[in-house]
Amino acid sequence: MSRADWRSPGAYEDLRSLDAPGFAWEYLRRNADFLQELRQLERTARQGALDPAEVAAFTRRWACDFSSTAETSSPGSVLWVPHALPSVIALTRLPAELADPKFRLPPLSLDPSLATGNGERLVERRGAVLRVHIDEAGAEPPAVLLPLDQLFEIRATAAIRLWRGLIGRNPGPNPAALSKARRDRLILALRALDGRLEDASYRRRGVRARLERSRSARPHDTPRPFRP
Secondary structure, three states: OOOOOOOOHHHHHHHHHOOHHHHHHHHHOOOHHHHHHHHHHHHHHHOOOOOHHHHHHHHHHHOEOHHHHHHOOOHHHOOEOOOOOOOEEEEEEOOHHHOOHHHOOOOHHHOHHHHOOOEEEEEEEOOEEEEEEEOOOOOOOEEEEOOOOOOHHHHHHHHHHHHHHHOOOOOOOOOOOOOHHHHHHHHHHHHHHHHHHHHHHHHHHHHHHHHHHHHHOOOOOOOOOOOO
16 A cells, blocks of 8 residues: 655645545545455455355444445545435434425435445445445435434535535535644644555564574574584
8 A cells, every 4th residue: 555755744735635534534545454455355356256144244333335445546435325425314214104205306316326226236326425335225316324323414414415416405514634733733643644554664674684684693593614
């Protein structure tokens, strides 16, 4: 995994446009356990022997979709599950007793990515990227699951943005956007982490080099001068 030069503040300028999901990916992709498991699944996928149960376990453990993390070159394209980020909108099928034809919106088939399948999706509306999770039961007619928890306000704002986007209006501000001060703190923490990871890498290489030198200098491998 390539990282920016932590000694150079300018190397991290591209991160200043990231929102919360973007920074979540930047930190996750520096996690050694995550990378090890991701590479193992990538090798299995290339061999054509990918087990759906292993992919599901990966998603539960790391809260992101394997395919999007394996193929991504951009933090914004990673797909997250709803319990990981409150800005992910969980769509399900509207119960029949709540469906009133007078208030129905046009079907979600106006967006092919929402009309078929389930799981995580990215929907773009008027320049805004909306993160959606579609329930296994489908989402037609659509309804939004909104847990009444401490993150309810963020979840509700994200749902309203989707609704506005689907009816052709401007979705409005991104609830996952971060203040400049918070982005600065996260970038400083990333620089510190990259420096620590680089130092650990140098230490490992130094230990290996010392071991190799010690092996090459063992008494039974190194000729000694003859002494009477």
